[in-house]
Amino acid sequence: MKNNIKVQRAIHNFTQQDLADKIGVSRQTINAMEKGKYVPSTALALKLSQLFKISVNEIFELEAED
Amino acid sequence: MKNNIKVQRAIHNFTQQDLADKIGVSRQTINAMEKGKYVPSTALALKLSQLFKISVNEIFELEAED
DNA sequence: TCATAATGTAAAACAAACTTTACATTATGG
């Protein structure tokens, strides 16, 4: 699973902490997600989608191994 | 979190078992998802999105309590 | 109607997401 959260965050000029607060998770969760350390829940994905005003499919992309 | 997996499954004429096999989860996972018993991972959501050829946002919808 | 497919459900176990705490490293502005 790839994602472009870091880019979206840059576009919106949010720190990891900002984003964490806005969607209600810890900063480490944001960091780990950006680093591809795990795959978030669909609820989280939809919250990012709302915040960034782009679709979940535009944020996340499946890879071969998924 | 609402979803319309059951409807999509009907459109594509899949049983819960069919769908489970196609996306690589157990039938109970499909059943529980349809029943709203839990929120799947984004990986699962993307697989459903691919299979049904519609976006994740068209399958899943956040609700007030999420 | 009878056999069988499909669905609903539940409990126990396991895997993965997510939090908390804590510290180290890297940017950035004054």
Added chain:
DNA sequence: CCATAATGTAAAGTTTGTTTTACATTATGA
């Protein structure tokens, strides 16, 4: 250069997704 903000990372613990097994109920077709 120095202070501080931002990011990276790690370990332990909690919560939640997911599997497995098992059985009960509801549809469906012959």
